[in-house]
Amino acid sequence: MKLSIIIPYYRGEQFLRDCLAGIREGGYEDIEVIVCDDDPMDPRGVAFSRNRGLERAHGDFVLFLDSDDFFLPGDISRAMEEAEKNPDAVTVLDLKGTFYCRDAVIEKRVPKTFFELDLPIVQRAVGLMIPIKLISEKRFPERFRYYSELPFMTELLECASFVFTNGVTYYKRIHNDPVNNPSLSQEESPVRIEQFCGLFLEAAGIGRSEGARQLALCAGDFFMKALTNDNSPAGLGRSEHLTRGDVPVIKKALSGLDINVIKEIADREKRKILRALYDGRLGKARGRAKRYLFKKKKKGLFGSKDQWRLAFYRKIALRMSVKKELVFFESFNGDLYGDSPRYIYEYYIENNPAKRRFVWSIKKEGRAAIPGSCGFVKPGTLRYMLALARAGILVSNMRQPSWYVKRKGQFFFETWHGTPLKRLVFDMDEVYTASPGYKKIFYDQSRKWDYLLSGNPYSTDIFEHAFMMPKEKIAQLGYPRNDRLKAAGDPQKTKEELRKKLGLPVDKKIVLYAPTWRDNKFKGSGDYEMKLPFERGFGEKLKDCFFILRLHYFVSGTDGLKDAFGGNAVDMSAYDDINDLYLASDMLVTDYSSVFFDYAILGRPIVFYAYDGDEYAGELRGLYFDMEKYCPGPVVRTQDELAEAINKDTDSYKPYLERYNAMGDFFGGPGDAQASERVVRFIEEQYSTEM
Secondary structure: OOEEEEEEEOOOHHHHHHHHHHHHOOOOOOEEEEEEEOEOOEOOOHHHHHHHHHHHOOOOEEEEOOOOOEOOOOHHHHHHHHHHHOOOOEEEEEEEEEOOOHHHHHHOOOOOOOEEOOOOHHHOOEOEEEEHHHHOOOOOOOOOOOOOHHHHHHHHHHHOOEEEEEEEEEEEEOOOOOOOOOOHHHOOOOOHHHHHHHHHHHHHOOOOOHHHHHHHHHHHHHHHHHHOOOOOOOOHHHOHHHOOOOOHHHHHHHOOOOHHHHHOOOOHHHHHHHHHHHOOOHHHHHHHHHHHHHHHHHHHHHHOHHHHHHHHHHHOHHHOOOEEEEEEEEOHHHOOOOHHHHHHHHHHHHOOOOOOEEEEEOOHHHHHHOOOOOEEEOOOOHHHHHHHHHEEEEEEOOOOOOOOOOOOOOEEEEOOOOOOOEOOHHHOOOOOOOOOOHHHHHHHHHOOOOEEEEOOHHHHHHHHHHOOOOHHHEEEOOOHHHHHHHOOOOHHHHHHHHHHHHOOOOOOEEEEEOOOOOOOOEEEOOEEEOOOOOOOOHHHHOOOEEEEEOOOOOEEOOOOHHHHHOOOEEEOOOOOOHHHHHHHOOEEEEOOOOHHHHHHHHOOOEEEEOOOHHHHHHHHOOEOOOHHHHOOOOEEOOHHHHHHHHHOOHHHHHHHHHHHHOOOHHHHOOOOOOHHHHHHHHHHHHHHHHO
């Protein structure tokens, strides 16, 4: 039997490639593929494209496939086998949601590649093997952009039986960049409820039995989301039809259903909400929805400290006045007293004409290292939330908590935490982090930054497109954390003093190994695993060396360190100021971490151990430039090459550093050691004028 696959397409070539690859590798040959391409200057919508496809379809079965969805190898053949068993019924394939590209799902690059997607059958036209004889003259209404499936599917439900299958999956791709490339369900639109109601009324005139029942279930799900501000799909909870006192559009739509169909809905809360809306009582429907939310969160409210803390933040802390004299500091989510916030703070306490008061977000074990007079709050506590709500100036090198509310009178200065080599946020094609919705989350959080610090022109250019940050909001002042590296002094004397302070050998070549994290090695929230890429006894290949391990703050575990180096290594990942480790070492070994931009200031040898370079640069992240051409050191791939590079003398690295130094201020920023002063002056000037 012949299968006609109809694919509406507007934009997103990378998605379409995956879609077509799934068909090509589907294992079934008797297929016609009809791609209905919208005019990019005048997009006519999915309904138009599907209808044009139906006019051209000649198969025995029709499958609607969105251009951003896909199948895995062999699944179309298996789907046809199931469909041919029931040639007079609609065969429903298993529906899964995924944030990842097809290759990532096949190769299982992340621990959880898909999730269950609960989409009402009447609201779903994709992933169905439909006998073409059942379609006849059925068409999708073209005057609506959203929910055009409702009348089509209602009519189909009335005239056909539906057979559900297991083991044949249709993967619905959720776009990871809803800001720049939203799918239809991610588009922000204030007309969703109006269009849903218009099409619901049309569909209700068709539905009598199964179609009507499925419509009622769909309406219950839809309005529950709308009333509880679920925001799925985007913009749903902000419709004007749910913020004004009368709901004639909703009432009229629901009146098309027999009230007895609503009464038969098994879910009590949804049934009661629909009944209230059917009667035009929006207030009662909203009250029901609030009670539903309360019951849903009841366990959390009475059993979770986090829920109580958030309630305290929203109901109490945000109602207290902002203290304009208070400056809040945080580095790496409170894990360390370090990076640029540290040096901004230390300049403040030495030069404080505005008589500022200070508070640090820091875990208890890190407080002893913080000088001066300041308060301390532990991340996640009530005092932490109170400080976030009341500080006039906030300085951080990471994103703020997702629940943070930027208040009038607050000034948020974001320092970030490095000059990028690996691609960031909106420059990443795929996102393999723990939060696949990372791009939208990042966008929402970064809109609360008043200014973003940049250390050099190179970073400024990248931040503008990678963070979608307006250039006028990027303060290119240099990195305060680099002031100490640029300050004049006797490097040998400093090295000896620091080695004694840190308990490191003074008579050995000290190599600092500081790799970054791998997006696909997720263990838990903010926690990634990393198996050290050294074989047992690797240290024996090195000439009189001692290794310092400094893992990324996202990474936990140092398995293999002792096996590789014996007693000639130490893990200093928890040490607060990496500058001490830079200055105490003779050489840096890294991979794709931004640490090399800072270390290059010292003019010391750097080796890039890119043992997984093809995977990292091609699949996981991508890089901003060719490492072989621009990095200030050799790029090695194997442990033997790494050992050879470490054992070379310092003079052999001079050509690499000269190549890097030729880029001058573009990579390194200002050559002075005054970034901390510039930043503090900038903050004070902007805060006094803008606030």
